[in-house]
Amino acid sequence: MKRTAPKSYTAIYDAIFSRIVQGQFRPIHRIGITSLAQALGVSTTPVREALRQLAGRDLVVERHREGFYLAPLNARAIVSLYDAHEYWMDRALQHALCGVVRAGRHRSLWRSFDSRAAATSDVAIMSIRRYLDDRLAVVRRHESAMLSNMGERAMAFAEALARDDPSVARDLSHSFHEDCRQMAGQLASAFEGQGHGP
Incomplete structure (x- = not known):
């Protein structure tokens, strides 16, 4: 089944946020930008930008030279x-x-x-x-x-x-x-x- 790519940046952001809320990521595992982009049917650029915006809202953290991770929550x-x-x-x-x-x-x-x-x-x-x-x-x-x-x-x-x-x-x-x-x-x-x- 072919997935329809989100048409807007907002749709991409919402799709990633939804995956976070549904528990598809763990804090100790890096969020794979390439695999996430493929799953959404978009390039890595809007995925990376959405993750940066989510980092600004403290939902993910960006580690220099490592990538993005779900923000820890104790x-x-x-x-x-x-x-x-x-x-x-x-x-x-x-x-x-x-x-x-x-x-x-x-x-x-x-x-x-x-x-x-x-x-x-x-x-x-x-x-x-x-x-x-x-x-x-x-x-x-x-x-x-x-x-x-x-x-x-x-x-x-x-x-x-x-x-x-x-x-x-x-x-x-x-x-x-x-x-x-x-x-x-x-x-x-x-x-x-x-x-x-x-």
Whole structure:
């Protein structure tokens, strides 16, 4: 089956980011630019540029004369990232907003976090929260596997936002972030042991 090459730089970046989030690379293995370019059906130049941009977002690291590697993420770093994310979500929840999220079926707590941050129109909140979300995206699938009630949390958080009840939303956010901090060691172990691809 022949793959269609991504048409834009954004599509190439997104494809590589998606592979990172899906756990196709391990921190100890070099990301093969040539094999990744072949898998995407593009030249190595846009792949290298996308990897440099991902390095700027701390998702990969570029080692001089060695290449690109998935950025390491230990338990202490994971705790710090969840601490920072919780802080910025608290800031987003302090903004008085009405009717930002409609009640209903919300499958992703992270999408609700993103919606709330975007609704503030505060550039600092949106930018920093997006950075933290991207950095934590590499453990998201492990997080979902370890927290069996993610759907219920997402629904409760979205309903609190729809009722314009930031106090309840904040309590739910704090509970989620605390649970994630408690399992930071497990998340780090799962991240370190994930499979690798091209």
